[in-house]
Amino acid sequence: MTDLSALLIAWYDRHHRDLPWRVSPAAHAAGQRPDPYRVWLSEVMLQQTTVAAVTGYFHRFTARWPDVTALAEAEDAEVMAEWAGLGYYARARNLLRCARAISAEHGGVFPQTEAELRALPGIGPYTAAAVAAIAFDQPAVVVDGNVERVISRLFRIETPLPRAKPEIGRRAAGMTPSMRPGDHAQAMMDLGATICTPRNPACAICPLREACAAQAVGDATSFPRKAPRAAKPEREGTLWLVQRPDGAILLEERPAKGLLGGMSGFPTTGWDGTDLPAPLAAEWQTMGEVRHTFTHFHLTLTVLTATSQGNPQRGAFVPHAAFSPANLPTVFRKAWDLCAKG
DNA sequence: TATTCGTGGAA
């Protein structure tokens, strides 16, 4: 049997992507090692998120906080504001917890073993393996969505996800080499991202074409098998956008846990039937509606505006000069845009 | 084991 990893590594040496957090295979061979901080930061940002969406955030974060100690010393609100728009905000909260744990409990130095990494906040099975492999060249078995797709096609795994994970894990372990395990992991992910794509995979130029069971029957796109998803329910609520005569904006920090947890936003009712009151009494003007879709529901918000200098029961006025809509989650930025245009 | 948790681009 042909060594799949050797084929893959040869392909990676020629066709790897150049990414801001990555050390190229040539530079790696010359002895250069990736910065564990940058590897970790990129891996957390890339969880369920595209490279295109991450790149700008990665540059801004590393420019502002160049190492894990600097990040550990940052203010919570500053990090959350910088993360705004990237989504899955629990990642940002855990990012800070992780940086502070490394600073306080590991002397500011990243641990190198998969088990130690796995124990840190926000680092699960995938990220622990990825950092161990990419930053420290350990033969960890790295399985992300790309790898699941590549493996399930390569071995034509009929079991649907997520039930197929153990079998995929065994297959991935069988492919993981002791030489260049970090490049192997990145090669698997690059193959999944550029050749073995979910739709219209480029099987004709795939380095693993000869070994691929799904390609052999011309059915690559039907793998991995997946259970059908539930439909998204509709939810609705009201959003209050209050501006003081001096231009200050009424904002409210959301609870630390749950949807958009720890983020700043405009006061709203609950979105699940909870009927929170308006932040203050005012003559409300209806500006229109905002539609937004989260991971598991659709939301329609009725946007009410008023000018007032009363004492709000919820939230606090933020001076106009200190307000930036870019630091809000997207649903709030949409509400702001609706009022700015209207 | 199943649910919760964002966003924007592609088809």
Added chain:
DNA sequence: TTTCCAAGAAT
């Protein structure tokens, strides 16, 4: 317009 989905983790 709607659906799918991209380097998952926490609970």
